[in-house]
Amino acid sequence: AQSVTQLDSQVPVFEEAPVELRCNYSSSVSVYLFWYVQYPNQGLQLLLKYLSGSTLVKGINGFEAEFNKSQTSFHLRKPSVHISDTAEYFCAVSDGGSQGNLIFGKGTKLSVKP
Amino acid sequence: GAVVSQHPSWVICKSGTSVKIECRSLDFQATTMFWYRQFPKQSLMLMATSNEGSKATYEQGVEKDKFLINHASLTLSTLTVTSAHPEDSSFYICSAAHRDATNEKLFFGSGTQLSVL
Numbered sequence: 001a002q003s004v005t006q007l008d009s010q011v012p013v014f015e016e017a018p019v020e021l022r023c024n025y026s027s028s029v030s031v032y033l034f035w036y037v038q039y040p041n042q043g044l045q046l047l048l049k050y051l052s053g054s055t056l057v058k059g060i061n062g063f064e065a066e067f068n069k070s071q072t073s074f075h076l077r078k079p080s081v082h083i084s085d086t087a088e089y090f091c092a093v094s095d096g097g098s099q100g101n102l103i104f105g106k107g108t109k110l111s112v113k114p
Numbered sequence: 115g116a117v118v119s120q121h122p123s124w125v126i127c128k129s130g131t132s133v134k135i136e137c138r139s140l141d142f143q144a145t146t147m148f149w150y151r152q153f154p155k156q157s158l159m160l161m162a163t164s165n166e167g168s169k170a171t172y173e174q175g176v177e178k179d180k181f182l183i184n185h186a187s188l189t190l191s192t193l194t195v196t197s198a199h200p201e202d203s204s205f206y207i208c209s210a211a212h213r214d215a216t217n218e219k220l221f222f223g224s225g226t227q228l229s230v231l
Binding site: 004036041042043044045101103106107 | 118120123148150155156157158159160163207209219220221222223224225
């Protein structure tokens, strides 16, 4: 069975600081990996995804993530955050057969302070 | 981009009543929609996969007679929580799969907070 662990439930950072949101997964099969963002009172939006190919994936709003198969990780990074990045971030995994059947982590709440 | 509308955004009901939640894909046809539930401080858990014109596929541990899913058209899926009880209070989110020749993307509704008194 697949599972996703987001190690930090909350991450407070100051504006313009770098940030890394951690995500580890477990799976016995090849996987697709995703990061979603949920702004207050809005639905989840896809930030980026890894399906195959280059292990460094660039997404929207300046975020990127690196797939590390040996460490079974897919950490999300941004070199300089803005106040508007304050949101909840979810890591998710699906098996190689479908991008729709997702297993989510518990989420990490990113709070960017001025 | 594609939009998924979910209504209502929040609902309070008495124990024993039924509540219907709608999920609409506004500018694309979705043959597959998904329903998730999120308890406080927990991850989103897939409840069921809804396929247009056929019966939904429920995840293990989800009561299909309690959580009725109807996907009668390519743009609408509904989740009805029947005879709701306080333990059904949760945040429910739907998503719709948009597929083209080369890609599949999920678009999420904004969720429904259900509180059962």
